[in-house]
Amino acid sequence: MPCPLAETFQAQSIWTSKAQYADAERKFHTKVHVSGGVSEECTLVSEIAKARQHLKNSLERMDDIAALAGKDVLDRISALERENASLYQVVNELKKLQLQSENRIKSLEQSLAGVSIGDAPKPAVAAATVPNEDDVDLFDSDSEEEDDAIAKIREQRLAEYAAKKSKKPALIAKSNVILDVKPWDDETDMKLMEQCVRKIECDGLLWGTARLVPLAFGIHKLTISCVVEDEKVSIDWLTEEIEKNDEYVQSVDVAAFNKI
Known part of the structure; x- marks a missing residue:
């Protein structure tokens, strides 16, 4: 006659509740003493042993999985740290380049400012008197003198070009x-x-x-x-x-x- 308790053990592969396991074991011993069957006792003991071994194997596998997962996480953390260090180095280099560019721009601005100031015509200042607003000529002769100088330079260059062109032999068709x-x-x-x-x-x-x-x-x-x-x-x-x-x-x- 099949044992209902044995069928219960076979239907469940893992015992997750300790109270359930203790209650099943108590019922088993009660059933054995009441029935007095030796073959049923041996079969039930064997099923319990198998259940314990299966539970042990499952726990060991979970430990192995946790160890592997922990190793994978550590590897990922190490890779992220290396990547972070590389990015930090790149950012530092970019900052250095930015500072160098800003310094060069400042130096160029200063040099250009110095050239423009040096080339600008210096206004004549009276020694003892300060000019009145009525005496200020908005159309000063400085601009006219500059225009005359530019015109003279242009005429000189045109004359030089004409002289060079006249020296070249003309093409004969x-x-x-x-x-x-x-x-x-x-x-x-x-x-x-x-x-x-x-x-x-x-x-x-x-x-x-x-x-x-x-x-x-x-x-x-x-x-x-x-x-x-x-x-x-x-x-x-x-x-x-x-x-x-x-x-x-x-x-x-x-x-x-x-x-x-």
Whole structure:
């Protein structure tokens, strides 16, 4: 026959109340003496022993957990202390930099104040008399003298700049021109025509290479290059001069015109 008290022990894994435990033990002994069963007593004793051991193991685990938790807390506290020390050092360095910056700003302000005071014009003070308010001229000549001095300096610098600019060689605008000189027919002497073209000379004109380019029916045109200064030589004038050789030249066309 199963023991109700044994079933009660099996249903509960941990005894948390000492009074409950003492009452259960008292009931157990009463039940044993009344029933006189040996096998039930042994089973109940075994269950109680198991319950005690389980309680002991649970307490030991709680101690271990508390020890680990305490170690973790200590580690965190140590890390926070190290971080606090580092932040304290950074704050001290920032304070030092701030003080240095303030000192530098003060020294600069003092130096600037000294320069402005030293450069300011000193007013003339009468030796024996104090000027009256009516005698004070709000439009004093000091400002006019300063304006005159600034104007003189500006004019001097402009003159120096103009002198330097006049010494620099002026850029000469030049162009590279290729002309197509066409003859009347295939019997035109192209060598004589080229010689006539090259006889045209003036300041700013420089003839270059020339070649014969076939057109049609045995007729060739003379393609000749030249370099001209834009201010001295006009292309219209040059073509007119070439076309004056009407014995050889039929027409002149500008094949290419490029600025150099």
